[in-house]
Amino acid sequence: MKIVVLMKVVPDTYVDRTLSLETGLADRATADLVLDEIDERALEVALAHADEDPETEIVAVAMTPEPGVTSLRKALALGATSALQVVDDRLLGADVVLTAEILAAAVQHVGFDLVLAGDASTDGSGGAVPAAVAELLALPCATALAEVELTATEVTGVRASDGATVRLTAPLPAVVSVTEALPEARMAGFKGIIAAKKKTIETVSATDLGVDPEPADAARSIMLAVAERPARTAGTKIVDSGDAGEQLAAFLLENRLA
Template sequence: MSLRIVVCVKYVPDATGDRHFADDLTVDRDDVDGLLSELDEYAVEQALQIAEEADDAEITVLTVGPEDAKDALRKALSMGADKAVHVEDDDLHGTDVMGTSLVLAKAIEKTGYDLVVCGMASTDGTMGVLPAVLAERLGVPQVTLLSEVSVEDGTVKGRRDGDTASEQLEASLPAVVSVTDQSGEARYPSFKGIMAAKKKPVESLDLSDLDIEAEEVGLEGSWTAVDSAAERPARTAGTIVKDEGEGGKQLAEYLASQKFI
């Protein structure tokens, strides 16, 4: 039986762009270019490596987002994933991690899965809790923050590296795992892969397809809210310490006055 792998990916604003909040205090995505979250590229890479080691495997990439989020799916497909699922609905605007986890869980159940692979966090929200919440919604084990992962005989195994020790973890499939940016560099799509991605299937779903009511997601259904936001203040010119024999002392005094030391 084929190993069914689902990789959850996110279309995020480019971190190098000039990002702003819209009037409703959600991220204004129209003013900045978007791309596949870099941390999710590691998840795609690990899924590809697992599939290469399996006798038979199929990789589905899944995202929740606006029309442009298909760009993130195409990037993952060009890396080597087999097919994609895109959940798009106007009522999803402003959905927080709790609503997103509900939509992903419903879509994953509809698609079918043995293993769900996620990045360690998104590069816009950076909460890092979605894999755990998703596993709870699916009712399966979670093995998170892995720097090494493999699947063998119906079991997913991995290594989690901490500050003082490394842990060897495992769980029976089906399961949810997340991988860190230490799991291995993601491959670049080849020209052949980019061309092949154009012919791979991308299934579109909305809330009605997943039996989710609009009130459960979006700003109205969010468990969290942004009360206020302000522009980051402009950078000041800074303080220049001229070394005329006592530069070290002056620098130390300045650092102490700013409570850096």
């Protein structure tokens, strides 16, 4: 089975992330770029399947502003067979639809039986890319799965929602997105890190994939305005001199919180 894992390269969540007030995009120059942790969980689903079936081929695919291949090397060190990165300055600020067009073309370029993705990235958090990719490829789509079982012909999973648990199944090929309920990715071992150096990372542009990022008739989301969040004020301190309850009630009413 050939599994493509969509892996977004994002600013590291362990450091403060900022938004550029000029472009409205994440300021990637001030943060280390890493593979999104949710996508590492999707990769782990593929790796667990490969543990059972050594014939499994795993391709990590990223549309990334990263000049270089550092992040995808980690996917290879963890056990992915190869990687494909789409690097093209015209994709700066790509919205969900354009991203999905690029990723759909990329997974067709490499070929697949199953596409795995995270349910929502940690920076953009749109949560719509996997479904949009499935729509463009006219494939079944099972989103936000908290459990995934794979056979040679179908994928089955469980989606937990408020008040209900839904069990889904789809014939392959299909697109699946996973949640944080799935296990974290394994650690890369020394052998994996060495092996990754010999594995292939293909780099393509939007044109190589046959996608025009700027067609005249495209409907695209555009950023209209971006503003810095106002600094926090000190707040109101209520000192109890026997009337704290009244003061609190007055504060809530005044601020329309009651």
